[in-house]
Amino acid sequence: MLRRRLVDAIALLFAGAATLFGLFWLAWILWTTLSEGAAALKPSLFTEMTPPPGAEGGLLNAFYGSAMMVLLAIAIGTPIGIAAGTYLAEQGRYSKLAAIVRFVNDILLSAPSIVIGLFIYELVVRTTGHFSGFAGALALAMILIPIVVRTSDESLRLVPDQMREAAFALGLPRWRVTARILYKAALSGILTGILLGLARISGETAPLLFTALNNQFWSADLNAPLANVPVVIFQYAMSPYDEWHALAWAGAFVLTFFVLALNLLVRFVARKGLKT
């Protein structure tokens, strides 16, 4: 009995230690980003362009480029994702096609993002002959779509069937039931998916390396290489210059806390939505 108790105590201790181990890395990484980033944070970060080596500057063009690409990706990916999710939940819920699409969608959800970047490179950059912010947005949209598909599928399926039956009984055609009633009922779930997707694609670097590339100067042209925060962080962090390192940390700070704040907000709102 004593031996069993001892083994049990060790196992429980290990489980607690494992949890501490996980939290420890989170704390360490956040602390590093916070301390290094806060030290490098200056107002000029949001007013000046990315500098050449050895000079001071900011990340204005990178923030702008990232925002443009992420918004465009959401504009492209959200309708497609919601439409596919609607098919899975409403039109073909138990069909063979739906089962296959759910399966493939889950694979896409975990597919290596660098492969997605190369795919868009082959598809867009190669055919148009140049890197562009547009290609970057497409790559990000391709990462967003599976997230939106999954969350809209799941939240539509959570809508009780009575609601559909009541709407059908009023004589509404199927598409209006979906568009006017089910979307409204599933809105918080669908929004949660879009916002989590937004958080995810804001930090994605690998798919932008060969699509949007980077641009040291101010450019609002989506048909040309476009500066963006993740690739700037990558290039500056890998460089030997201290000024660039500082800027990379400042960018990392803004990026991390944007992404984490969005995640926490979404979880908080989603939980509240479920309670009411």
Add this chain to the structure above:
Amino acid sequence: MRDRAVRYVGIPAGTRGAAGDRLFGLVTAGAAWFVLLLLAGAAVSMAWGGRLAFETFGLGFVTGQEWNVVEAKFGALVPIYGTLVTSAIALVIAVPVSIGIALFLTDIAPRWTRGPIAIAIELLAAVPSIIYGMWGLFVFAPFMAAHIEPWLNDHLGDKAVIGPLFSGPPIGIGMLTAGIVLGIMIIPFIASVARDVFNAVPPALKEAAVALGSTRWEILSRVTLPYTRSAIVGAIFLGLGRALGETMAVTFVLGNAHDLSASLLMPSNSIAAAIANEFTEADTNLYRSSLIALAFLLFVVTFIVLTAAKLMLARMDRSFGRTH
């Protein structure tokens, strides 16, 4: 009143909706097909882009060690080896930790702390991978070089079998560091699935074990784990799929070296890191094609791993409803 209501449900309303229904059905089904097309398109375009490399080197592309840009010889053994070794290290770290976390969150932690701890662990997955990379390069690699690797050199470097794994200069950048960073990154993925399947074990089974006088460890090892075995393997494969394809974090701390070395402390390369580092510099068709061929290999391997994960998890789904 009654007359109007009757007219409302009449046949004209039904036929008016038919065209809209057909259009709506077409659009949504089209979007569903589009999802399939994306995956197929990615596979075909990687295979097509890599055909030149496969034609030129044949099987030697996978078995060749030499990655020589000047002589245009490309063998992918080093990146393949690096990918496998770093992912293996990641699993060695992440699997026991994740199961420990899942156990802690389902059975041990006080109820009110479970939500916040689970969210904190999931935030580990939300941190962008480039942040892991930067932290790894500037903070963790120097820490490894200063504290962990010299110790490994001294205590394990001269042992008989595992010695060569832990000898070599303690420079911090290398497969061990990359594997540890990867391990931290995949903990949340494995832990959250493991927690969900642990929660889905029927309480009657656990209660029966309690009634027989089992300790919590015995419940885990003799009831929960055997019952959830396939789903746990699925969760591990899910984590493995993530580790294999992770790019930015590994690129920072792996060192981009094209040499095969037994030591885990030495710089190496991985498929994803090689592509990220070299693709924009690839100036010949063969070079570019070789990198795309690498991406194709990565794509195929992760597809297989993720499919296995899905199948394992689906077995669990069938036996007691959806779990994730």
